[in-house]
Amino acid sequence: MAPMGIRLSPLGVAVFCLLGVGVFYHLYAGVISSRIATFRQKKTVDLRELLALSIEASVQGGREVKRIREDDSLQEKTKGKTKEGASEKLTLGDLNSHRKMFYLFKNTYPFLQVNSEEHDSSDGEATIWTPNIPVDVLNKVPASQMVPSESVTVWIDPLDATQEYTENLPKYVTTMVCVAVDGEPVIGVIHKPFTGHTAWGFVGQGANVAPRESYNANNPKVIVSRSHSGKVKAFVQQAFGNSTEIIPAGGAGYKVLALLDPSDDEKPDVYIHVTYIKKWDICAGNAILKALGGHMTTLKGEEIDYSGSEGNPGGLLASVGMDHKKLVSRLPPWDQNK
Template sequence: MNFGGKIRINKLGICIIVGAMFLFVYYMTSNKSSNLETKSVVSLKKLLIASIEATVKGGKEVVDVYKSSKLNERSKGKTKEGVNDPITDADEKSNCAMFYSLTHTFPDIKVVSEEVSSESDCRTLQTLDLDEQVLSSEVTMWIDPLDATKEFTENLLEYVTTMACVAVNGEPVIGVIHFPFGEEPKTYWGWVGKGVSEELYAKFQKKLDDSHPIVIVSRSHSGQVESIVKEAFGNSFSVIKAGGAGYKSLEVCSKNVTAYVHTSVIKKWDICAGNAIIKALGGKMTTLKNEDINYKDIKNTVNSDGILATIENHDKLIKHFKII
């Protein structure tokens, strides 16, 4: 055996090996960069348009069921206060129209609805036709296919709305509230830092009447709210009852009331849209502990600390609840 032979280095082979290593390293680094660049993003402008279209579609379903006189009212159970929590075909059909049109149009975002409908039970729905961009992973949408279902079953249609809200990193950014009934259906929207719908802006121009402060509360989830409001604000404040969180939020925006107060548990799909619109107008909606409401966690659908919503004097009014 000859171990004394010479090893001849092939320069071309070395060049090929070095080149291959360089290409491999370049591929790995560029691939990582590419993965970062191709993260799913979504246009907030398109989400606003989609929210408007979805709420209008849902509103049409609500009106159609109402006109058919076949509500098919059932109970989902009772609230903490023992009030019946009804559901109708209108809730479910509006949910089909809103939920699946949104999820088909934006498959990467999370959509949380008050109602649950199997897609197989919904008729075929097309994606919505649709610009600050954000990562899809940062967006959560909260929708209420029929707010004020109890009032809907009682023929109190002025309180009935369909609602959609876009939250980015838990903060309400876009809110849409659609009133499907009345002489003409009306849609109000707000985009924080961008603007609000023309009709909403016109309502907002009204001067708030400080001489006769009014607090609006829920007619079906009042709990001890009336006595709490009286204890907090005294007899100088009037208390009125109304149905639907969307309706009450718009009353705040229109300056027809001084504040919207809710002292018991409330679901986030009930308040997210109103929260965004009030915020877009420069107002505030917080818990009664004066904490912002976070809409990021889709598993945490409940706000347990009450709400105070105002257009003006929020910090002054919230102090009254701290002394109770």
């Protein structure tokens, strides 16, 4: 007798096939979807769109900063020490602003490298930016500017001048975004949450701010950090003389805009920092100054690379409307390890 075979009805064959497809999907769906997502990723990104997104992110973050300060719900705590041993503050304003700004970028452009001063373990905001280019951006940047996405690094400071924020000194507080391409600062946005003023610059394209009409190169007024004013005083006086006017202020973003603001009573000419500083503190200001023909370098006159580590150990000299190389030549020898 011939052996009996298993015969499936057409319905059985269909069920068997469906089961096979189900098993295959269960095992490989994640891999397939990941490959499809990678394939769909944009290989280039429009810098004009990134400028508009940077403005929107800074404003949204600033709303959180202002709201939490006005509600007096800071939930202040210490997140550690700076390299100089000072206490580093963290508030709900820092965290909420970070969530708004960071996830607006990551949900819109998940393939971009985005570095923020803060980190949190939340699932993040669901916000995705709807491309909307402000009129002033369109006027200055009439065409798209495409660059490879892998060349872009975004630096976010969700709340600059946290110490002053906790002291209720809102004039020093800013939110900032910088876009660097191949390590060079190209787009900078500095937003003042408590006045609503937003300054931006796009290197080679323009800016919505401008330098003052004149600067004093011979006897410059120098703006410095409130928290390091003692250490920088001797350095500045050695460079420009004992009678040099030194202006202590909070926030790197504020100091850069103070170089530009014609209504500022103190009208500093130069910004100097002599200790280690994080790149999210300075990248936006660097881009804005560069867009205006100014400079921000280390104290030795070296350009700062914004593609690598998060810190700049080389100190800082920022100027606009002046001979920057001549300023560098007047600075005394400086050792970043001291």
